[in-house]
Amino acid sequence: MNKVLFKNLIVPVCAAIPFLYACMGNSNHKNSMDSLNTKQDAAPAARIPDSANFSTQVDGKTVKLYVLKNNNMELAVTNYGGRIVSLITDGKNGKPVDVVLGYDKLDSYRKPKEPYFGALIGRYGNRIAKGKFTLDGKQYTLQINDGQNSLHGGFDGFFSKVWDAKQVDAKTLELTYHSKDGEAGYPGDLDVKVVYSLTADNGVKIEYTATTLKPTVINLTNHAYFNLSGAGSPTILDHLLTINAQRFTPVDTTLIPTGQLQPVAGTPFDFTKGKTIGADIGKTDDQLKNGKGYDHNFVLDAPSLTSPSVTVKSPETGIVMQVFTDQPGIQFYSGNFLTGKDKDGKGGAAYPYRSAFCLETQHFPNSPNTPSFPSTELKPGQTYHSVSIYKFSTEK
Ligand code: BGC
Secondary structure: OOHHHHHHHHHHHHHHOOOHHHHHOOOOHHHHHHHHHOOOOOOOOOOOOOHHHHOEEEOOEEEOEEEEEOOOOEEEEEOEOOEEEEEEEEOHHHOEEEOEOOEOOHHHHOOOOOOOOOEEEOOEOOEEHHHEEEEOOEEEEOOOOEOOEEEOOOOOOHHHOEOEEEEEEOOEEEEEEEEOOOHHHOOOOEEEEEEEEEOOOOEEEEEEEEEEOOOEEOEOEEEOOEOOOOOOOOOOOOOEEEEOOOEEEOEOOOOOEOOOOEEOOOOOOOOOOOEEOOOOOOOOOHHHHHHOOOEEEEEOOOOEOOOOOEEEEOOOOOEEEEEEEOOOEEEEEOOOOOOOOOOOEHHHOOOOOOOOEEEEEEOOOOHHHOOOOOOOEEOOOOOEEEEEEEEEEEOO
């Protein structure tokens, strides 16, 4: 911490508060910072959770926390659900910032109704209407876990599986999972590989591949919740967002796409020129009402791994995130279902309503029931392959 800031801000605050000993009697500076942060007006100090809190057995398999590093970033991933636990990069003034929501302990990731923090999502990201689809004349029934629909692969999705993990080198983690024919209702034995790696230019690259033994549908993504001001900061409404998408897929009241591709022009969904997430989120609009905010798939104009489809910036830390993907869509979700009730976030943080956003690269929701959308079918002999990169930099 900057010495001047410590002298001018922290010291007087410590002197004024009744739990003086927490600041002065305790030589552990981090603990005193944590006490100050219980008000939740700022993010707890960025640090990777204790790996011992993740070392255990689940379903007879070993769970661990893996840490990848390059010069500017640290990425912690657990093989339970393939979840990104921490992603630390520098903000302006060189202060490290953890930009993803998560927990300090594996147990929290396993609690009921956990909102998929950092998780790998499969077999199908987002919703399939009424948990049913037909392939080659046969109807399949999935787990209904979101009102009348199936969400993120059902109760038994990849987010809750223990993946086999191999840390290839300091910057690369390889996760594999075999999903049996019929798992969560989906057909075909499926072999999935996800490689997390840190790129030389400060990117987190996620590469997904899968093969099947029977025709099936697939839509893999990652469900990281970002707050570029730091996990535990109270809002993302001040973040500046640009999405290169002239169209989005409007939804019904159960968040299933209607099948149309609606122009964003003249609607709150127009992020083509960049605006804060909060600029139009409170407007009266049927689609915002259905989503309880933004919870929609954007149809990317030109998906690419060399030119970003999305750019987000925190005015507070100056951290800029660019999203590159080869997928046709991206789910922009503004954290409308976060409640802040649990206080088990990293460093004791609560994660309140709209204190994070997700940008889930994907095929469109409910594609298996919407023939006009790009196909999500995977046949034996084919290889599903997709790449997304979340790249970080800092501006003043
Ligand atoms: C969905 C939201 C859902 C969230 C957490 C997003 O991908 O679109 O509706 O609440 O995931 O489950």
